[in-house]
Amino acid sequence: MARRKLVVLGLLGTTLDAGHGNKRWERWRPTVALTQHEDLLVDRLELLHGKDSAALADTVVADIGRVSPETAVVRHAVEFKDPWDFEHVYGRLHDFARAYPFNPDKEDYLVHITTGTHVAQICLFLLTESRYLPARLLQTSPAHRRDPNEPRSARDGRDPRDGRDARDTNAKSSARLGPGTYAIIDLDLSKYDRLASRFQKEKDLGQSFLKSGIDTKNAAFNELIERIERVAVASRAPILLTGPTGAGKSKLARRIFELKKARRQITGEFAEVNCATLRGDAAMSTLFGHTKGAFTGAVADRPGLLRKAHRGVLFLDEIGELGSDEQAMLLRAIEEKVFYPLGSDRETSSDFQLIAGTNRNLLARSDTARAPTGYEFRDDLFARINLWTFRLPALHERSEDIPPNLDFELEKASRDLGVNITMNREATERFLRFASKWTWPGNFRDFNASVTRMATLSDGGRITEDIVAAEIEHLRARAQPPPPSGPRAGELTARILGAERAARLDRFDRVQLEDVLSVCERARSLSDAGRELFANSRTERTSVNDSDRLRKYLARFAIDFASLKDDIHR
Missing domain, CATH: 1.10.8.60 (Helicase, Ruva Protein; domain 3)
Known part of the structure; x- marks a missing residue:
C-alpha cells in the first residue's frame, strides 16, 4: 500500500528562523529543523509568511533544499496588520484554511505551532481543534549541542540532515546543533471538558446553519436541531428524517451535508433522489448504475447515485417507496460498501453516508407488521437506518x-x-x-x-x-371542505387553541371539544349550536337554556362563540 504524503503547514519564524552565513547552521531554526528528522519525512511544507519576510523565506527555502531535497516548499503570502490582534489573526488564518484544497483521503497534515506569535499559535490550535484544519499539531524544540566528533553519515562526505559539507573545516571545528526533538499532538476534546466549553459558539453556529439562520423559538424544535448537529458532526451512520410533507426534510439533509463539508469530514458530493419517482430498471439504474446494453435504451455505462455520493452524502427522500430488490441491494451497500451495477457481474464500491427521508410510518410497513402486498419495507433495512431517527414537526x-x-x-x-x-x-x-x-x-x-x-x-x-x-x-x-359531521382528528381544536395548547389536552377532552367545535362551525348562532348538541337531553328537561350551557362549556377553554366564528371563517 502506497505511503500517504505528509504535509506540514507552518508560519515562518521571523526571529527563530533567522540567521546569516555559515553561522546560521550553528543555530536551531525550527522550520529548517523539522525537515531534518530521519523518521519524519515531510513531502510538502506549506510556508506562511508576510512580504517583509520574503528574503528570510528565500534563505529558509534554500536551506531546506540542501537538507531535505525531497521536501517541496510552497510559499503563501499571509499578512498580519497587527500580529497581536487576536480577531484579525484568527480571521486571516481562518480564510487561509477555508480556501486551502485539503485532500485528507490521500494526505496527512501536521500544523507546526512552534513559530509565530503566541496569538498565531493559539489561533492555529483553535482552527485545528475545530477541524477547519484537518490535522494534528506538531511541536518542535531544540536539543543540546552535539559533539563535533560524533559519527555521522559518510554518504557523499556529508551529514544528510546537517546541511554542510563534512570537508568544511569551519564545520569541523565548530559544535553543531542537530534537528532537536518533535512531538505530534492528536487533539481529543473528550479529555478536556473546560477546553470543550470554549467551542460552544462554534456549536451554536452549526445549529444556526442547520436552521438556515432562522432564530426559531420553539424549544422542542431547537432541542431537536441541537441533537441533529451533534450526530451530524460525530457520526457517519445513516440518519432517518421523518415528518409530514413539506416539513423541510430535503433542505435539512442538504444543510447536514454542507455542515460536514465545512468541517472537512467529507470530500464527496451530495446526491439525492425522490424514490417515489423510481420504478423498475430505472430505479436500479438510477441508484446503482448500469453497464452498456443492460436493458433497452442503455446505450452507455452509467455510474449511478451511489457512486456519485462516494465519500459524500446520499439522500433518499421517500425511501419507503423503494421496491424490495432495491432495498436488498441498498442494505448490502450500506453494510459492506459494495454493490453490483445493473447488468454487471463485477462489484463496485462506494463509501457514502445515507440520509433517508419519509412521511410514512416505515415500522408499520415492515415485514414484521404484515403490511399489504406492495407496501412492505424490509425490517432488516429499517433496523439498519433506524439508529438516528428524527421527526421534523409540522409548521x-x-x-x-x-x-x-x-x-x-x-x-x-x-x-x-x-x-x-x-x-x-x-x-x-x-x-x-x-x-x-x-x-x-x-x-x-x-x-x-x-x-x-x-x-x-x-x-x-x-x-x-x-x-x-x-x-x-x-x-x-x-382548503378541502370539512366532512358533514364528526370530529376531524383535532384540526379545529389545533386551529382555535393553537397546536401546543391542544396537545396538552387529555384525549377525552380533545375529542369532545373537536366535536363541539365542528357543530359550532356550521351553526348560524350559539342557540342553534346548543340545540343540536343537547337535542336528546332537551326532552328530559322542563327548562332549557342550551346557549348558556354551551357558552359555559366553551368558557372552560377560554373560547368565546363570536370570536370562534371569526377565527373559523377568517
Whole structure:
C-alpha cells in the first residue's frame, strides 16, 4: 500500500528562523529543523509568511533544499496588520484554511505551532481543534549541542540532515546543533471538558446553519436541531428524517451535508433522489448504475447515485417507496460498501453516508407488521437506518416560529424578485393571526408559496392588509371542505387553541371539544349550536337554556362563540 504524503503547514519564524552565513547552521531554526528528522519525512511544507519576510523565506527555502531535497516548499503570502490582534489573526488564518484544497483521503497534515506569535499559535490550535484544519499539531524544540566528533553519515562526505559539507573545516571545528526533538499532538476534546466549553459558539453556529439562520423559538424544535448537529458532526451512520410533507426534510439533509463539508469530514458530493419517482430498471439504474446494453435504451455505462455520493452524502427522500430488490441491494451497500451495477457481474464500491427521508410510518410497513402486498419495507433495512431517527414537526406545531420564518421568506422573496419586500404593521398582524392557527397542510411549501404570492402582487414591494386578506381567502378556497359531521382528528381544536395548547389536552377532552367545535362551525348562532348538541337531553328537561350551557362549556377553554366564528371563517 502506497505511503500517504505528509504535509506540514507552518508560519515562518521571523526571529527563530533567522540567521546569516555559515553561522546560521550553528543555530536551531525550527522550520529548517523539522525537515531534518530521519523518521519524519515531510513531502510538502506549506510556508506562511508576510512580504517583509520574503528574503528570510528565500534563505529558509534554500536551506531546506540542501537538507531535505525531497521536501517541496510552497510559499503563501499571509499578512498580519497587527500580529497581536487576536480577531484579525484568527480571521486571516481562518480564510487561509477555508480556501486551502485539503485532500485528507490521500494526505496527512501536521500544523507546526512552534513559530509565530503566541496569538498565531493559539489561533492555529483553535482552527485545528475545530477541524477547519484537518490535522494534528506538531511541536518542535531544540536539543543540546552535539559533539563535533560524533559519527555521522559518510554518504557523499556529508551529514544528510546537517546541511554542510563534512570537508568544511569551519564545520569541523565548530559544535553543531542537530534537528532537536518533535512531538505530534492528536487533539481529543473528550479529555478536556473546560477546553470543550470554549467551542460552544462554534456549536451554536452549526445549529444556526442547520436552521438556515432562522432564530426559531420553539424549544422542542431547537432541542431537536441541537441533537441533529451533534450526530451530524460525530457520526457517519445513516440518519432517518421523518415528518409530514413539506416539513423541510430535503433542505435539512442538504444543510447536514454542507455542515460536514465545512468541517472537512467529507470530500464527496451530495446526491439525492425522490424514490417515489423510481420504478423498475430505472430505479436500479438510477441508484446503482448500469453497464452498456443492460436493458433497452442503455446505450452507455452509467455510474449511478451511489457512486456519485462516494465519500459524500446520499439522500433518499421517500425511501419507503423503494421496491424490495432495491432495498436488498441498498442494505448490502450500506453494510459492506459494495454493490453490483445493473447488468454487471463485477462489484463496485462506494463509501457514502445515507440520509433517508419519509412521511410514512416505515415500522408499520415492515415485514414484521404484515403490511399489504406492495407496501412492505424490509425490517432488516429499517433496523439498519433506524439508529438516528428524527421527526421534523409540522409548521402548525411550531406556531411561535412563524414570525421568524415570515422574516426569512420575505428576505428570500426580496432576493428572488430584486425588490425590497416589506409588510406594514396591520398586514403583518393580520397575517400572523391567521398563519398561527392555519393548519398549513403542505407545511413550509405552502407557507413559502403564500409569501411568494403576496410579494409578487405587492405594489413597489409593500405588502398591504388588502393583499393579505386576498391571500387568506385564496388559502381558504383551496382548503378541502370539512366532512358533514364528526370530529376531524383535532384540526379545529389545533386551529382555535393553537397546536401546543391542544396537545396538552387529555384525549377525552380533545375529542369532545373537536366535536363541539365542528357543530359550532356550521351553526348560524350559539342557540342553534346548543340545540343540536343537547337535542336528546332537551326532552328530559322542563327548562332549557342550551346557549348558556354551551357558552359555559366553551368558557372552560377560554373560547368565546363570536370570536370562534371569526377565527373559523377568517
